[in-house]
Amino acid sequence: MQKTVAVLGGGIGGLSTCYHLSKSIQVSKVVLLEASGRCGGWVSTTRREDGAVFEHGPRGVRPAGTTGKYILNMLTELGLESEILPVPHHHVASKNRFLYVKGQLHKMPSGLGGVVRTIPPFSSPIMLSVLKEVLVSKGTQEDESVHAFVSRRLGSELADIAIDALCRGVFAGDSRKLSVRSCFPPLYSAEKARGSILLGMLMGYGPYSPLQRTRKERWAQWSLRRGMQALPEALEETLRGHERVEVHYNAPVRRLDNTAAGWEIKLEDGSTLKADHVISAVPAAALAAVLPPAAQPLSQQLRGIPTATVGMVNLEFSGSVLPVTGFGHLVPSSEDRGLLGVVYDSVPFPEHNRAGEPTTRLTIMMGGSWFEEVFGQPDHVTEQELLDRAAEALKTHLGITDAPLWSKAAVLKNCIPQYHLGHWKRLETMRQYISDASLPLSLAGASYDGVSISDVISSGRQAAERLLGKV
Numbered sequence: 001m002q003k004t005v006a007v008l009g010g011g012i013g014g015l016s017t018c019y020h021l022s023k024s025i026q027v028s029k030v031v032l033l034e035a036s037g038r039c040g041g042w043v044s045t046t047r048r049e050d051g052a053v054f055e056h057g058p059r060g061v062r063p064a065g066t067t068g069k070y071i072l073n074m075l076t077e078l079g080l081e082s083e084i085l086p087v088p089h090h091h092v093a094s095k096n097r098f099l100y101v102k103g104q105l106h107k108m109p110s111g112l113g114g115v116v117r118t119i120p121p122f123s124s125p126i127m128l129s130v131l132k133e134v135l136v137s138k139g140t141q142e143d144e145s146v147h148a149f150v151s152r153r154l155g156s157e158l159a160d161i162a163i164d165a166l167c168r169g170v171f172a173g174d175s176r177k178l179s180v181r182s183c184f185p186p187l188y189s190a191e192k193a194r195g196s197i198l199l200g201m202l203m204g205y206g207p208y209s210p211l212q213r214t215r216k217e218r219w220a221q222w223s224l225r226r227g228m229q230a231l232p233e234a235l236e237e238t239l240r241g242h243e244r245v246e247v248h249y250n251a252p253v254r255r256l257d258n259t260a261a262g263w264e265i266k267l268e269d270g271s272t273l274k275a276d277h278v279i280s281a282v283p284a285a286a287l288a289a290v291l292p293p294a295a296q297p298l299s300q301q302l303r304g305i306p307t308a309t310v311g312m313v314n315l316e317f318s319g320s321v322l323p324v325t326g327f328g329h330l331v332p333s334s335e336d337r338g339l340l341g342v343v344y345d346s347v348p349f350p351e352h353n354r355a356g357e358p359t360t361r362l363t364i365m366m367g368g369s370w371f372e373e374v375f376g377q378p379d380h381v382t383e384q385e386l387l388d389r390a391a392e393a394l395k396t397h398l399g400i401t402d403a404p405l406w407s408k409a410a411v412l413k414n415c416i417p418q419y420h421l422g423h424w425k426r427l428e429t430m431r432q433y434i435s436d437a438s439l440p441l442s443l444a445g446a447s448y449d450g451v452s453i454s455d456v457i458s459s460g461r462q463a464a465e466r467l468l469g470k471v
């Protein structure tokens, strides 16, 4: 039986879902519906005429595991192979990451030397905490906050500084609210399988072990010569050339109705489309807003997935202005609640600097879970406020007082979903509801099973594969 599948949302999740579906002759038509006038969602790049490239969303992808390999193959199929900018593990941007603690930058401990010695801001060697971790008895809870989990297993200092900062540097979130089970599944699974993170990592804890994975991987991350936006653009171009795929921009979905003959999808312009199956790759709250009243239990669960807002400032300076070199630095919430971290973009990707005179590109990220507390309502925050806050941070953290050559500031409202405690249970409840109600609906995108580009692409691929298995 052939089917029409509607994919909601033209972010990287929706585009990769369509790409996967388009390869199957089992699907007669794929219709992508995107609310805005462009593809890519939070993947957004400024390309200046002088060759400079600035990322306003993701800036690097980790090529880890099977998904990493799938994505690299996809890049080849899309003709992007020659554009890949790899950052190897031995690169200074992979080895040097900093924490800004008590008014000073500290290199995060890495390698054997970094973990066997006492390195500030920590008061004892990390190895000691790791070895003691083996003796800590196994937790019994079904879920726990990332902070509570790490405090219990590795001690409060690592939780307060390193893990607090890590959660800000990946989720723009609060480690005291984020769920270890949903945000860091390998840590949770290692404890469940082996009673210890260390033993789990060494002996394996599930279908694949991170140790086996990392041995094969030489790249820490990659970007693209024309910036990350080249990926959604290439996906879109390929989809447009496909006879069974329709791509609609400026097509916000306003209402989904589940009829005996499948879905009726109402768009803002009043038109209606029909589809046998819907794969939603819009944020959870956006899906909740368009589901029919009969699906209220599902909408309620979807609305319960919070998001964080990030204030982002991209700056370009003349010459080399950084006092240190590396990927960037993170700021724990105890140091400054509003300032999440600074990425030293020109270090991992000097190819994105403008041609000719040497420059330094930096990105300052602010707010996250603390956005409203520090800046107030996102709609009322001005670009100047963000620029001033960024300038103050660069002065105090890095001693940079030069005026930038170029700047861009923006509030990215509700840009990162937050997997709070019990997120796993919420996912189970939602999927059970969809199955019990026989709704021809699949969930993909960053709201559910991982926020990274790799996770999101994988979610689209899995949604497509499950559907194809059923067709």
Ligand SMILES: Cc1cc2nc3c(=O)[nH]c(=O)nc-3n(C[C@H](O)[C@H](O)[C@H](O)COP(=O)(O)OP(=O)(O)OC[C@H]3O[C@@H](n4cnc5c(N)ncnc54)[C@H](O)[C@@H]3O)c2cc1C
Pocket (backbone or CB within 6 Å): 008, 009, 010, 011, 012, 013, 014, 033, 034, 035, 036, 039, 040, 041, 042, 043, 056, 057, 058, 059, 060, 061, 062, 251, 252, 253, 254, 281, 282, 283, 286, 290, 310, 312, 412, 415, 416, 444, 445, 446, 447, 451, 452, 453, 454, 456
């Ligand atoms: C600041 C920032 C930095 C990041 N850094 C990294 C990084 O370095 N590495 C990494 O791997 N990941 C990173 N991420 C995460 C990653 O970029 C995102 O999780 C991912 O891009 C989300 O993709 P998505 O398709 O799920 O959602 P989105 O990008 O949100 O796309 C959803 C799309 O749905 C559309 N839409 C919404 N409502 C409707 C509607 N009613 N009808 C039709 N369309 C609708 C929207 O317009 C949007 O285009 C970062 C994210 C942010 C915000």
Ligand SMILES: C=Cc1c2[nH]c(c1C)Cc1[nH]c(c(CCC(=O)O)c1C)Cc1[nH]c(c(C)c1CCC(=O)O)Cc1[nH]c(c(C)c1C=C)C2
Pocket (backbone or CB within 6 Å): 061, 062, 097, 098, 166, 168, 169, 170, 171, 172, 220, 221, 327, 328, 329, 330, 340, 341, 342, 343, 365, 451, 452, 453
């Ligand atoms: C300061 C805020 C943020 C910075 N990046 C992000 C935020 C919110 C978003 C982000 N960064 C990464 C991912 C993908 C995660 C993945 O699983 O691949 C997302 C959504 C990558 C990343 N960045 C840092 C770490 C430790 C990771 C995880 C993967 C890896 O180890 O490479 C650290 C980090 N992020 C930021 C800075 C300034 C920084 C550290 C110095 C910015």
